[in-house]
Amino acid sequence: MSAAITVVGLGSGNPDRLTLGILKTMQRASRVYVRTLSHPVMAALEELQVKLESFDHVYETHDTFPEVYESIASQLINLAKAGEAGSEVVYAVPGHPMVAEATVRLLRERCPKEQVALTVLGGESFLDEAFVRLGFDPIEGFQLLDAAELNSHMVQPQLHTLIGQVYDMFTASEVKLALMEIYPDDYPVIVGHALGVEGEECIQQVPLYDLDRIDGYGNLSLVYVPRSDDAGLRQRSFARLHEIVGILRSPEGCPWDREQTHESIRKNLIEETYEVLETIDEDDPEHMQEELGDLLLQIMLHAQMEEELGTFTVYDVIQSLNDKLIFRHPHVFGDRSANDAESALQNWEQMKQEEKRRKGQNPQEASALAGIPRDLPALMKAYKLQKKAAKVGFDWEDIHGVFLKIEEELAELRAAVAEGEAAEAQALELGDLLFAVCNAARFIGADPEEALSRTNRKFIQRFHYIEEQLAARNRSVKDSTLEEMEALWQEAKSKAGEDGDIPGEHL
Incomplete structure (x- = not known):
C-alpha cells in the first residue's frame, strides 16, 4: 500500500x-x-x-x-x-x-x-486526566458512556460513570433525564470542563436537577457520577429483582419461599394473571402496575427454581423471547414488509411454521388443532378450537347455520331435562349448547370470554344496586321477596347507560 x-x-x-x-x-x-x-x-x-x-x-x-x-x-x-x-x-x-x-x-x-x-x-486521553483530577481508580469498576447515545439502562450505579461529549446544555439536559430514571433528583454529580488545562479547568459538584442549568459546556466537558453501593439506586433494575428473588430462595432467605415448588405455586400464576385482567377491566393504571409486578414475581420464582437446578436462568428466558420476537417480526427486523395488521400476522404465522421445521417438526403432519394449551379455561379453549378448525375450512358458511345449531342444541338440552336423563348427560348437552354459542361469538367478532366477563360485571353492578337500595330501607336481600328484587333489577336496568353500567357505579 x-x-x-x-x-x-x-x-x-x-x-x-x-x-x-x-x-x-x-x-x-x-x-x-x-x-x-x-x-x-x-x-x-x-x-x-x-x-x-x-x-x-x-x-x-x-x-x-x-x-x-x-x-x-x-x-x-x-x-x-x-x-x-x-x-x-x-x-x-x-x-x-x-x-x-x-x-x-x-x-x-x-x-x-x-x-x-x-x-x-x-x-x-481525557480519561487520564479524569482519573487524576476526579480522584478515582477505574479498577474499582468503571464505565465510559457517550452522552449522545445515553439510555438509563446503560447506567450501573455500582460503577464509576464518566459521560463524555457533553457539548452543550441541551446534551446536558438529555443526560439529566436519563440519570433521573435511576438517581434521585438531588443526587450529587460532578461536571468537569477542560480537565488538566491550566487556566481553563473547572470542576463543579451540582445536584442532578441543576445539570443543565450551569454554563461552560463545550468540547472538553464531561459528567462524572461516583460509584455507589446503595442498593436503593438499583431498585429499578432487572438485575436487582433477580438478586432479590435469589436471596428469598437462598438458605438465608425466606422459609416460605424456600419451600415452594412449581406445583405449589401453580395456582398463584393463574390467580395473578386474572388480577391483572381485572385491573385492565377497571382501567386502573396504578393498580395494574402493582398487579403486573405480582405476576412478574411468579415468573421470576419459576425461573429461579430452574436456575437452582442448573437447567436455565431467567436471562435464558429473556434471550429466547428476544430471539423469538426478532425472528417472528421479519417485517420489522428483516427484509419482509407488512402494511397492515393482517399481513403482519401472516408473517408471524409463517415464521412460527419455520421455527417448527428448524426444530425437526413437520407442520404438515401436526393436527390442525395443535398448539392450544391443555389447561386453558373451557370457554377460551372452545373459541380457539373453533378458530383453528375454521382455518382449514371446517366451518359454517354464515352465522345463520350457527343459529340453527344453537336452536338444535337448546332443544336437546330441554329434552334431556324433560326426560330426566342422568346429570352427566344433561351436563354434556349443556356443554354442546355453550360450544355452539361460542361459535356465534366468533362469527360476530366477539371474544366469548370478554363478552361473558362484561355480562358478569353488569350482573354484579345491578345486584349491588339491589343491595344498596334495600340497605337504604334497612332491608337485605335475605328478607326481601323475589318481586321486590325484580322491581329493583328493572330499575337498575333503566338507569344503566348504553354499555350496561349504572351511572356512578365503579366496582
Missing part, C-alpha cells in the same frame, strides 16, 4: 502532555490535518511552526455529527490516495485516537478496503 494515513492524539488539552514522538511526527509531515482547531494545544503547535489544516468547515456543511464524521473520513482517504508515493497524511485528533473518536473508527473500518495503510499513535 503506497497511500498511508497516520493518526495522532493531541492529548487532553495540556500542551506539556503532548508526547515527543507525536510532535516529531507532525513536524516532519508534509500535510497535517486536524479534526478541529478548537483545542488548547493549537497555540503551542503554532509556536512550534506546525502547519495545520482543519476540518472545521465540514461541521458547517452537514446537519448531523455522523454525516460530518463520514465526510472527514472520506476526505482523508481521498487525500492519502491522491498523494505522492511514499508520502503520508497525518491526522490529529483531540485526546487519544481510540477513545470516543468516531472518525478514527470509520478509518479503521474503511482503510483496509481502500488499500490505505493506517497507523494509530496514542496520546493522553
Whole structure:
C-alpha cells in the first residue's frame, strides 16, 4: 500500500502532555490535518511552526455529527490516495485516537478496503486526566458512556460513570433525564470542563436537577457520577429483582419461599394473571402496575427454581423471547414488509411454521388443532378450537347455520331435562349448547370470554344496586321477596347507560 494515513492524539488539552514522538511526527509531515482547531494545544503547535489544516468547515456543511464524521473520513482517504508515493497524511485528533473518536473508527473500518495503510499513535486521553483530577481508580469498576447515545439502562450505579461529549446544555439536559430514571433528583454529580488545562479547568459538584442549568459546556466537558453501593439506586433494575428473588430462595432467605415448588405455586400464576385482567377491566393504571409486578414475581420464582437446578436462568428466558420476537417480526427486523395488521400476522404465522421445521417438526403432519394449551379455561379453549378448525375450512358458511345449531342444541338440552336423563348427560348437552354459542361469538367478532366477563360485571353492578337500595330501607336481600328484587333489577336496568353500567357505579 503506497497511500498511508497516520493518526495522532493531541492529548487532553495540556500542551506539556503532548508526547515527543507525536510532535516529531507532525513536524516532519508534509500535510497535517486536524479534526478541529478548537483545542488548547493549537497555540503551542503554532509556536512550534506546525502547519495545520482543519476540518472545521465540514461541521458547517452537514446537519448531523455522523454525516460530518463520514465526510472527514472520506476526505482523508481521498487525500492519502491522491498523494505522492511514499508520502503520508497525518491526522490529529483531540485526546487519544481510540477513545470516543468516531472518525478514527470509520478509518479503521474503511482503510483496509481502500488499500490505505493506517497507523494509530496514542496520546493522553481525557480519561487520564479524569482519573487524576476526579480522584478515582477505574479498577474499582468503571464505565465510559457517550452522552449522545445515553439510555438509563446503560447506567450501573455500582460503577464509576464518566459521560463524555457533553457539548452543550441541551446534551446536558438529555443526560439529566436519563440519570433521573435511576438517581434521585438531588443526587450529587460532578461536571468537569477542560480537565488538566491550566487556566481553563473547572470542576463543579451540582445536584442532578441543576445539570443543565450551569454554563461552560463545550468540547472538553464531561459528567462524572461516583460509584455507589446503595442498593436503593438499583431498585429499578432487572438485575436487582433477580438478586432479590435469589436471596428469598437462598438458605438465608425466606422459609416460605424456600419451600415452594412449581406445583405449589401453580395456582398463584393463574390467580395473578386474572388480577391483572381485572385491573385492565377497571382501567386502573396504578393498580395494574402493582398487579403486573405480582405476576412478574411468579415468573421470576419459576425461573429461579430452574436456575437452582442448573437447567436455565431467567436471562435464558429473556434471550429466547428476544430471539423469538426478532425472528417472528421479519417485517420489522428483516427484509419482509407488512402494511397492515393482517399481513403482519401472516408473517408471524409463517415464521412460527419455520421455527417448527428448524426444530425437526413437520407442520404438515401436526393436527390442525395443535398448539392450544391443555389447561386453558373451557370457554377460551372452545373459541380457539373453533378458530383453528375454521382455518382449514371446517366451518359454517354464515352465522345463520350457527343459529340453527344453537336452536338444535337448546332443544336437546330441554329434552334431556324433560326426560330426566342422568346429570352427566344433561351436563354434556349443556356443554354442546355453550360450544355452539361460542361459535356465534366468533362469527360476530366477539371474544366469548370478554363478552361473558362484561355480562358478569353488569350482573354484579345491578345486584349491588339491589343491595344498596334495600340497605337504604334497612332491608337485605335475605328478607326481601323475589318481586321486590325484580322491581329493583328493572330499575337498575333503566338507569344503566348504553354499555350496561349504572351511572356512578365503579366496582
